[in-house]
Amino acid sequence: MMPLMQKLKRFLLSRNTVISLICAVGISCLVGSTIPQITTKSPQFFETWKASSPRLYYLIDFLQLNQVYTSAWFLILIAIIALSLAYSVYYQLKGLTKSKGPAQREITERAFKDFFTLTLVQGSRIRGQRSEVRVEELALRIKSIFRARGYRLYLAAEESRYFLFGKNRAGRWGSAIFHLGLLICILAALYGLAFQKRGFIQLKQADTFQGKNEDWPAKSLGAFAGNFDLGFQVYLNKFTPSYWENDQIRNLESSLTITDSKGEAWKFLLSPAGPIRFQGIKVYQSTHYGYAIGFILKKEGSEEILTDFLLDAQRKKDKPLEGKMDFPTTDYILNMKFYPNLIEPSFYATLPGVDLAVTEKEKQRFKGRVLFSQRARLNNNDSLKFVRIYYWTGLTFVKNCGMPLVYCGFALSTLGAFLIFMLPYKQVYLKVTEEGNNVQISMGGRSNRYKALFSEEFKELAEDLEKELGKHGNDSVT
Amino acid sequence: METIQLLKYEVIFHWIALFFYLFSTISFIRHVTFKHEKSLKVGLRLALIGLIPHTIALGIRWYAVGHGPYLQQMESFSSTVWVSMVMFLVCVYKVPRLKSIGFVILPCCLAMMILGIISNPWVSDQLAQTLDHGRLEKGIYARTGVAKVPPTFCGIWFVIHITFTVIAVGAILISLGTAIFYLLKKKKGENEFYKKLPPLEALDAYSYKYAGFGFISWTIMVVSGALWAEQSWGRYWGWDPIETWSLITLLLFGIYLHLRRFFKWQGEKAAWFIVVCVIFAIATLFIIPFVMTTVHSQYFL
Numbered sequence: 001m002m003p004l005m006q007k008l009k010r011f012l013l014s015r016n017t018v019i020s021l022i023c024a025v026g027i028s029c030l031v032g033s034t035i036p037q038i039t040t041k042s043p044q045f046f047e048t049w050k051a052s053s054p055r056l057y058y059l060i061d062f063l064q065l066n067q068v069y070t071s072a073w074f075l076i077l078i079a080i081i082a083l084s085l086a087y088s089v090y091y092q093l094k095g096l097t098k099s100k101g102p103a104q105r106e107i108t109e110r111a112f113k114d115f116f117t118l119t120l121v122q123g124s125r126i127r128g129q130r131s132e133v134r135v136e137e138l139a140l141r142i143k144s145i146f147r148a149r150g151y152r153l154y155l156a157a158e159e160s161r162y163f164l165f166g167k168n169r170a171g172r173w174g175s176a177i178f179h180l181g182l183l184i185c186i187l188a189a190l191y192g193l194a195f196q197k198r199g200f201i202q203l204k205q206a207d208t209f210q211g212k213n214e215d216w217p218a219k220s221l222g223a224f225a226g227n228f229d230l231g232f233q234v235y236l237n238k239f240t241p242s243y244w245e246n247d248q249i250r251n252l253e254s255s256l257t258i259t260d261s262k263g264e265a266w267k268f269l270l271s272p273a274g275p276i277r278f279q280g281i282k283v284y285q286s287t288h289y290g291y292a293i294g295f296i297l298k299k300e301g302s303e304e305i306l307t308d309f310l311l312d313a314q315r316k317k318d319k320p321l322e323g324k325m326d327f328p329t330t331d332y333i334l335n336m337k338f339y340p341n342l343i344e345p346s347f348y349a350t351l352p353g354v355d356l357a358v359t360e361k362e363k364q365r366f367k368g369r370v371l372f373s374q375r376a377r378l379n380n381n382d383s384l385k386f387v388r389i390y391y392w393t394g395l396t397f398v399k400n401c402g403m404p405l406v407y408c409g410f411a412l413s414t415l416g417a418f419l420i421f422m423l424p425y426k427q428v429y430l431k432v433t434e435e436g437n438n439v440q441i442s443m444g445g446r447s448n449r450y451k452a453l454f455s456e457e458f459k460e461l462a463e464d465l466e467k468e469l470g471k472h473g474n475d476s477v478t
Numbered sequence: 479m480e481t482i483q484l485l486k487y488e489v490i491f492h493w494i495a496l497f498f499y500l501f502s503t504i505s506f507i508r509h510v511t512f513k514h515e516k517s518l519k520v521g522l523r524l525a526l527i528g529l530i531p532h533t534i535a536l537g538i539r540w541y542a543v544g545h546g547p548y549l550q551q552m553e554s555f556s557s558t559v560w561v562s563m564v565m566f567l568v569c570v571y572k573v574p575r576l577k578s579i580g581f582v583i584l585p586c587c588l589a590m591m592i593l594g595i596i597s598n599p600w601v602s603d604q605l606a607q608t609l610d611h612g613r614l615e616k617g618i619y620a621r622t623g624v625a626k627v628p629p630t631f632c633g634i635w636f637v638i639h640i641t642f643t644v645i646a647v648g649a650i651l652i653s654l655g656t657a658i659f660y661l662l663k664k665k666k667g668e669n670e671f672y673k674k675l676p677p678l679e680a681l682d683a684y685s686y687k688y689a690g691f692g693f694i695s696w697t698i699m700v701v702s703g704a705l706w707a708e709q710s711w712g713r714y715w716g717w718d719p720i721e722t723w724s725l726i727t728l729l730l731f732g733i734y735l736h737l738r739r740f741f742k743w744q745g746e747k748a749a750w751f752i753v754v755c756v757i758f759a760i761a762t763l764f765i766i767p768f769v770m771t772t773v774h775s776q777y778f779l
Contacts, residue, residue, distance in 0.1 A: 015736075015740040015741065018736060018740070019733060019736055019737065019740075019741075022729050022732050022733050022736065023733065025729055026726050026729040026730065026733070029722050029723075029725055029726045029729070030726060032717060032722060033717075033719050033722045033723065033726075033770070037717070039717070069717050189715070198712070198713075244626035245626070246624065246625070246626055248625065248626045248628065249628055249629060250626065250627075250629065251629045252629055271629065272629040272630045272632075272710055273629060273630070273632040273633060273710075275709065275712065282712060284710070284711060284712040287628075287629070287630065396711070396712045398712040398713070403708070403714075406704075406708075406714055407705070410701040410704065410705065413697060413701070414694070414697055414698055414701055417693060417694045417697045418694055420690070421687070421690030421691060421693065421694055422690075422691070422694065449686075449687075449690075450683045450686060450687050451679075451683065452677070452679035452680045452682065452683035453680060453683045453684070453687065455679075456680065
């Protein structure tokens with residue numbers, strides 16, 4: 001068992017595996033954005049494709065390339081990445097928390113020598129005549145030089161003969177934090193795939209949505225989400241669209257009354273900028289809206305049938321709302337072009353009318369303009385009366401308990417990326433030795449990023465030290 | 479002052495800035511091609527002076543249309559150029575040895591500026607029609623082709639999303655500039671002109687540093703965009719083409735950074751990889767919205 005785990009660990013942490021996994025996700029995304037996906041194209045599109053090139057279609061369908069992001073192989077890929085990240089984060093954090101840090105190290109000559117055996121970016125030696133310069137005074141000056149350049153003293157030992165300065169120590173955590181953030185994001189996404197509940201409704205003004213699982217006209221549920229019962233009712237009191245001077249939508253506002261299971265009513269104002277949260281469910285104002293226009297069909301010898309037709313608003317407010325729909329329980333097909341204001345193009349219903357064409361089994365029964373409250377007489381003695389106009393609006397309901405995880409993952413990955421690239425960890429080691437009348441300073445340093453740039457900074461530090469030593473020592477500095 | 483009058487001034491200032499950037503570009507090209515030292519100073523000064531009318535133009539537009547310069551093609555291009563120019567000038571102020579990278583950045587900025595001005599409806603046919611026929615009754619916004627803010631364009635995440643998009647472009651352009659000069663210096667290292675540039679290792683490190691900064695900005699852009707989408711539409715990721723291509727670019731930067739770290743891909747290989755990353759970034763921001771149906775193209779008018 002152990003060798004297998006060891007092998008798995010080695011595989012998941014291998015550099016080649018990491019690069020291959022990133023490449024695999026990138027290629028999957030490229031495939032997903034170039035091959036038409038079933039979530040973005042209509043079933044008719046795929047039927048046409050299947051008919052025109054069946055072999056290619058079957059191959060793509062078999063490999064699930066037309067549903068990349070929900071395919072089994074993509075989910076397996078993501079699971080492997082999550083596992084690789086988990087291992088990586090675990091070992092990184094273990095390494096970071098286990099190391100005692102320079103301040104806690106045993107301060108001995110040998111330990112200090114060990115530091116010098118680490119990757120030395122740049123080395124330099126500075127010598128000065130000791131004369132009246134005491135080592136203690138020199139130590140103070142060294143500290144001030146480093147402090148001026150943003151370095152902190154992590155360690156001073158053996159009567160100020162050894163120093164360890166460091167900068168951006170938090171930068172060491174960057175990689176671990178970034179990868180932890182990514183891992184959390186992936187886990188949150190997988191949680192969403194499993195448990196997220198999402199439903200969309202089109203609600204007419206003065207209408208109630210009961211919130212039962214079977215009432216949703218469109219919903220998408222996670223694999224283990226079960227039913228989506230809201231547990232409350234939603235009533236649309238009023239919907240108010242407003243427009244800019246150039247006819248673009250300015251705002252959409254829904255006044256809702258939500259009644260919970262105990263019968264208590266709550267009033268809310270919903271807009272795209274301000275979703276509302278009620279009993280763990282977030283409600284979003286959709287940008288889909290329009291008019292619901294109602295007709296009463298009077299058939300000879302039968303009861304009147306009242307039906308509302310939901311027409312989508314156009315992007316510009318002066319455009320008529322169009323729709324072609326069946327009249328339920330009949331063979332009539334209504335082709336409508338609704339003008340909220342027949343005098344002046346506007347979205348607001350001041351003088352509404354509809355250009356109506358009614359066909360029955362491909363025979364035209366009526367064609368003409370019907371004003372509000374007027375009756376259209378069909379040529380088979382039936383009639384349609386234009387009786388009501390309401391606004392309707394789309395509302396989206398989402399329950400995703402994984403959102404805090406998403407926020408947390410995003411915050412950590414951003415913080416991690418910042419720490420990695422903006423705060424590279426730098427260390428400079430100094431050793432002060434006295435040889436006869438001379439004081440000798442040996443320097444070494446390292447950085448975990450941008451080594452060439454650190455090397456330049458290191459040289460500048462050495463120059464500063466030379467100047468300082470030259471200023472206070474009475475002899476020239478070599 | 480009337481909005482229409484303000485927009486007229488905005489266009490004039492944009493043109494003035496464009497000419498400064500054009501001459502600055504010519505100076506940088508002269509500097510690198512003919513090794514003309516004086517042209518470097520001239521190019522930098524022209525770029526700096528061009529920033530003044532550009533700032534005024536953006537300020538006027540912001541004031542006149544009532545929203546930041548991020549909604550329409552011309553606004554996006556113009557603000558991206560402005561941020562890239564500021565970042566370039568700050569960069570060369572901090573590291574004067576990198577002045578020559580203007581040879582790469584200025585032409586990119588100039589191209590974006592030209593695309594921005596061409597895509598301004600005011601500059602194109604609407605202006606001519608409006609002025610010729612005096613169709614004042616249509617309303618100033620219709621005549622000038624100004625887009626107004628849709629209801630979903632609000633909130634702090636949206637502001638962060640936009641800000642870091644343009645910052646990411648600026649950082650990536652600087653990284654590209656240093657990478658290209660790395661390649662040039664490597665090829666013509668014996669030339670006196672290239673000896674004045676930072677050493678190859680330093681150029682490589684600067685390219686890495688700015689790629690890293692671009693990576694952070696791009697990450698923040700993607701993250702804030704996701705959070706904005708969650709606030710507006712109730713989903714933080716929808717595999718929209720722009721989202722997907724942003725992720726592809728981010729992954730490409732991830733590959734670059736991993737290759738550098740683990741496979742010691744430095745120097746020439748890394749420089750060429752940065753060129754590929756920049757091509758993907760440019761494609762994501764400025765080509766995909768036009769060739770694929772995306773929620774972004776709905777607003778990137």
